[in-house]
Amino acid sequence: MAFDDFSNNIPRDQPVTEVRLRHLGREERGLIGFASIVLLESFFLNDIRILRRPTGEVFLAYPTRKTSTGERHHIWHPISKDAGRLIQNAVLEQFRNATKGKTP
Secondary structure, eight states: OOHHHHHHTOOTTOOEEEEEEEEEEEEETTEEEEEEEEETTTEEEEEEEEEEOTTSOEEEEOOEEEOTTSOEEESSOOSSHHHHHHHHHHHHHHHHHHHTTSOO
16 A cells, blocks of 8 residues: 555544553652553554643653753654644543543
């Protein structure tokens, strides 16, 4: 199958086809848990951190790797605001459903 054939079948409005959550059970320095996602029923991406700011806002942080010089580089991350928004909305919706009625 050519890439063009594959890309023509991509559901543009729902690229996140699966979300998996791993809760820590308790917060540690704002870290609530981790998420993994499946994009387009084809790509598995993991180690998305679910964090809470001191203001209470919940947000996502994407995995990084520390180099020998101490610099941090993203392993993977969305490259557009729209892609980031789609991922964040899917993960946080699943998170809210999983923690409904609980104090995370």
